[in-house]
Amino acid sequence: MSAGRLESIVAHSGLGFWNFKRDHDHYFSPQIFTILGLESDEATVENFVSKIFKEDLENFQDSALGTSINKWTLRGPTLQETVEFRVGLAGQVRHVRCSGSIDCDGDGAPLSVLGYLEDVSSAKERETQDLLHLSKMATLGEMTSAIVHEINNPLSVLTNYSLFLQKISPSSPDLELYNRCVEGISKNSKRIAEIVHSVKFFTGGGSSQYLEISSLKAILKETFIICQENMKWKSVAFEFICDEEITLECKPIQISQVLINLICNSVMAISHSDEKWIKINVSVDNDVIKIGVMDSGKGICDSIAKSMTKPYFTTKKREDGTGIGLTICKAIAERHHGRLYYDATSKNTLFVLELPVRQPLN
């Protein structure tokens, strides 16, 4: 095959090829510059690494590929590896898959590392969509029994009131009982409508998935209605403090989904403790909204905290958790140009969801 034809195949593959050599004779194929947003005279290890998001840098530097190209030493027996990281390109977060293999000299030290980059953002987006749906359904499944129970309460009250009404004699009606029944029926029907509305809100049936200027307090109220029965069952006290006026540009169902996941995690974590409470506190600083979800737990140990946002990491039994809750929460926060983090400095277990008041234009 001619060199020209090979070059054309490489160009159309969408892959960017790179080759780092210990003697600094580096090579980047044209696609690398596009994927990383580098200029043509920037083909160095430092420029390559500088494009990696700081949150993903440690993982890359610790990998066999990262150790080889940075220190020219082997990290272990691994000579072939795939690592993923994010880079920022024109204000967008891109997911990049980096695969490579290490070639060693006679002393077993890396001599050359050859590999390719692939922009896997679209595949990641599809994967996140699938996970989002899965998580929503799993959360709903978890809460179905609580929701059914919650609807059953006002339903049985309704049945009782209608039985009372049937007993009222039309010729000499007990007006006081009549009024009590009518009021009770109206109140309890409203309660059922409220629960149904919240479930519809959560599953997306009642609201669009577009960005909306939403009242944060309204989102918290909807979230609370969905979770309250679960908390009542486990005797967990709940409190939220949020100014009526706070609004933010967001996909309200997704924000509610994050909060439901965090609350469900808290409920499960403290369900066997003596002290059981969850508090949500909202503050606004410099157009950034901070939603703190704190529970009565005494924090999470380092080894769990380090891995808990990784997909499918769970400390729960198979039937109790899939380990995607926090992964989804993090993805939703990032899609809203915000972040979700665990605050290890807090005395009680605290997760913070940070969101900008308004979303950037692109």
Ligand SMILES: Nc1ncnc2c1ncn2[C@@H]1O[C@H](COP(=O)(O)OP(=O)(O)OP(=O)(O)O)[C@@H](O)[C@H]1O
């Ligand atoms: N509030 C909390 N207190 C203590 N540990 C927590 C808390 N929130 C999360 N964790 C830990 O983080 C792990 C991962 O949480 P995540 O929500 O991602 O998955 P999960 O709750 O295990 O399963 P899923 O949410 O998919 O049903 C949990 O298994 C638990 O060990």
Ligand SMILES: [Mg+2]
């Ligand atoms: Mg969870």
